[in-house]
Amino acid sequence: MPQPYLLFLGDTTERGYAKTALGLRDWAPEKCVGEYVLPGATVSTGLERLTPAEAQARGARALLIGVANSGGVISESWLPALVEALEAGLDIVSGMHMRLAELPGLADLAGRLERQLIDVRHPPRGLSVGSGRKRSGMRLLTVGTDCALGKKYTALAIARAFAARGLDADFRATGQTGIMIAGGGIPMDAVVSDFEAGAAEAISPDAEPGHWDVIEGQGSLFHPSYAAVSLGLLHGSQPDVIVVCHQPGRTEVMGRPGYALPSIEETIDLNLRLGGRTNPAIRCAGVSFNTAHMDAEEAAALMAAESARLGMPVADPIRGGDAFDRLVDACLA
Amino acid sequence: MPQPYLLFLGDTTERGYAKTALGLRDWAPEKCVGEYVLPGATVSTGLERLTPAEAQARGARALLIGVANSGGVISESWLPALVEALEAGLDIVSGMHMRLAELPGLADLAGRLERQLIDVRHPPRGLSVGSGRKRSGMRLLTVGTDCALGKKYTALAIARAFAARGLDADFRATGQTGIMIAGGGIPMDAVVSDFEAGAAEAISPDAEPGHWDVIEGQGSLFHPSYAAVSLGLLHGSQPDVIVVCHQPGRTEVMGRPGYALPSIEETIDLNLRLGGRTNPAIRCAGVSFNTAHMDAEEAAALMAAESARLGMPVADPIRGGDAFDRLVDACLA
Numbered sequence: 256m257p258q259p260y261l262l263f264l265g266d267t268t269e270r271g272y273a274k275t276a277l278g279l280r281d282w283a284p285e286k287c288v289g290e291y292v293l294p295g296a297t298v299s300t301g302l303e304r305l306t307p308a309e310a311q312a313r314g315a316r317a318l319l320i321g322v323a324n325s326g327g328v329i330s331e332s333w334l335p336a337l338v339e340a341l342e343a344g345l346d347i348v349s350g351m352h353m354r355l356a357e358l359p360g361l362a363d364l365a366g367r368l369e370r371q372l373i374d375v376r377h378p379p380r381g382l383s384v385g386s387g388r389k390r391s392g393m394r395l396l397t398v399g400t401d402c403a404l405g406k407k408y409t410a411l412a413i414a415r416a417f418a419a420r421g422l423d424a425d426f427r428a429t430g431q432t433g434i435m436i437a438g439g440g441i442p443m444d445a446v447v448s449d450f451e452a453g454a455a456e457a458i459s460p461d462a463e464p465g466h467w468d469v470i471e472g473q474g475s476l477f478h479p480s481y482a483a484v485s486l487g488l489l490h491g492s493q494p495d496v497i498v499v500c501h502q503p504g505r506t507e508v509m510g511r512p513g514y515a516l517p518s519i520e521e522t523i524d525l526n527l528r529l530g531g532r533t534n535p536a537i538r539c540a541g542v543s544f545n546t547a548h549m550d551a552e553e554a555a556a557l558m559a560a561e562s563a564r565l566g567m568p569v570a571d572p573i574r575g576g577d578a579f580d581r582l583v584d585a586c587l588a
Numbered sequence: 589m590p591q592p593y594l595l596f597l598g599d600t601t602e603r604g605y606a607k608t609a610l611g612l613r614d615w616a617p618e619k620c621v622g623e624y625v626l627p628g629a630t631v632s633t634g635l636e637r638l639t640p641a642e643a644q645a646r647g648a649r650a651l652l653i654g655v656a657n658s659g660g661v662i663s664e665s666w667l668p669a670l671v672e673a674l675e676a677g678l679d680i681v682s683g684m685h686m687r688l689a690e691l692p693g694l695a696d697l698a699g700r701l702e703r704q705l706i707d708v709r710h711p712p713r714g715l716s717v718g719s720g721r722k723r724s725g726m727r728l729l730t731v732g733t734d735c736a737l738g739k740k741y742t743a744l745a746i747a748r749a750f751a752a753r754g755l756d757a758d759f760r761a762t763g764q765t766g767i768m769i770a771g772g773g774i775p776m777d778a779v780v781s782d783f784e785a786g787a788a789e790a791i792s793p794d795a796e797p798g799h800w801d802v803i804e805g806q807g808s809l810f811h812p813s814y815a816a817v818s819l820g821l822l823h824g825s826q827p828d829v830i831v832v833c834h835q836p837g838r839t840e841v842m843g844r845p846g847y848a849l850p851s852i853e854e855t856i857d858l859n860l861r862l863g864g865r866t867n868p869a870i871r872c873a874g875v876s877f878n879t880a881h882m883d884a885e886e887a888a889a890l891m892a893a894e895s896a897r898l899g900m901p902v903a904d905p906i907r908g909g910d911a912f913d914r915l916v917d918a919c920l921a
Contacts, residue, residue: 452812
């Protein structure tokens with residue numbers, strides 16, 4: 256992937272839609288030279304505002320579409336900005352469902368200028384079905400009680416903590432934002448279901464005995480729409496360790512009213528039972544809480560109480576601290 | 589789908605590869621006017637041998653590729669026969685992974701002759717993600733301890749038995765052979781995993797309260813390669829009733845040495861636990877045995893013993909008889 260990036264925010268006014276750009280800023284600031292916004296946008300990453308030409312002069316190699324709107328559609332109103340980027344010598348990287356080449360004229364222009372249009376939401380060709388063969392090296396997978404509550408951030412934080420302890424560890428991306436941060440990976444939700452476990456096997460190949468792959472989880476085994484993605488990823492990842500991610504206070508599946516969120520204990524139990532099929536040594540090291548909506552004292556008290564109740568570490572990786580150190584210890588125990 | 593069919597067996601010498609043609613002959617004989625084989629073939633459906641022109645004169649509307657070889661490849665050596673079929677006025681129906689249009693010249697010829705090339709292994713465009721919304725009508729799903737042991741035949745036999753009792757019942761196809769038999773359906777293993785449950789919802793839409801959809805199962809929740817397909821199908825089907833399919837004597841997952849087959853009890857338990865997420869009223873009505881490799885007496889004794897042990901009907905739908913009547917009773921209980 257051509258890096259570093261100029262983060263494109265379009266005309267976005269919803270902070271939640273800018274999660275790709277914000278994820279890049281938080282986890283790969285060395286890959287971000289600035290942001291580019293259109294008139295009307297109210298969201299910012301806080302990075303310096305640059306035109307494509309200015310960004311290119313400072314070393315940027317690609318304009319990255321940092322917006323993840325509902326439906327994954329690339330707005331035609333962005334076309335002039337994308338053309339400007341190509342003409343300034345930048346490639347374009349997108350995580351949308353819609354392909355960049357579907358925008359009228361863009362593929363022709365990119366061809367003439369010898370620039371790349373990179374759609375990371377599209378899996379590689381030639382994936383194999385899963386073999387079920389046990390691979391060498393160690394693997395950790397973040398799993399969840401639901402979608403969109405911190406599986407990617409947790410995996411990134413644990414991979415970083417492993418590296419800080421001198422371990423050989425790789426973050427393995429399974430969604431579009433993670434792929435842009437890592438510079439590689441497979442968008443598991445876009446893989447044909449027959450090849451889902453096989454794609455997960457391809458993401459974390461055989462490695463040295465002391466090596467750790469820290470794999471970004473997707474969805475939830477309890478989600479009525481996306482559990483197939485979660486199970487294929489669990490089987491193919493063959494994790495030695497899982498960390499369960501949860502957002503305190505969430506009681507229903509996001510966007511699926513009437514579907515009660517499973518308890519943390521149920522989530523642990525089902526992931527161990529199903530994951531044990533391809534790795535009988537699987538275990539749960541602890542729980543990651545997303546407490547962004549709570550104040551520090553309230554969050555700390557809740558995590559201490561939940562840790563006592565569950566008998567395992569409970570931490571918010573973004574808050575860090577002793578609780579997170581204990582969670583990392585438990586992963587490596 | 590254009591019907592009836594002329595069944596094409598190519599130059600096949602492996603009976604197992606002809607399972608699509610044999611499935612059509614067994615379950616939709618009224619849709620088969622004859623067979624067409626190439627020199628060297630040793631497999632036959634027993635139907636009358638006809639040229640495409642003869643078949644067309646007897647009412648055939650399509651040549652159906654009745655071969656399901658490993659890899660799903662359409663041999664170039666079949667091209668003259670496929671051209672002959674188009675020129676005789678037949679469409680072509682294929683369940684291969686490879687598209688018919690990938691054969692050199694075939695799409696051009698079909699266009700000139702205004703004939704259709706139909707690849708049933710490719711899912712429809714515009715599928716939605718699963719909603720999880722409970723639908724009206726009754727649903728039965730066949731599930732299995734493994735792949736390739738009778739889930740399609742069991743669903744077809746139960747749908748037929750329901751109809752014989754005067755019920756309004758539809759067989760719902762989820763694989764290529766089933767789709768050719770039914771004349772419609774979605775190949776679940778070819779659906780992008782994000783849409784797997786949504787595709788299963790689309791296969792069995794809202795229906796009258798007394799209506800039954802009898803849905804062909806795929807794979808197994810215990811299969812290290814294909815469980816994602818099975819779970820998406822289970823969640824989206826929302827079955828009221830499952831029937832567990834098994835082949836006595838099979839002890840390992842087909843093609844995955846070292847993976848022990850789950851017991852029937854484990855298979856029931858896991859399907860009910862996961863299926864209960866989208867339909868809490870799910871129950872197991874009984875077990876379907878594939879006893880093709882046993883003699884009648886041995887099979888009857890084993891099924892009686894297993895029925896007593898499990899406390900539910902155990903029957904081979906192909907053998908039928910009282911045991912199968914009891915299984916059908918239990919589905920409707």
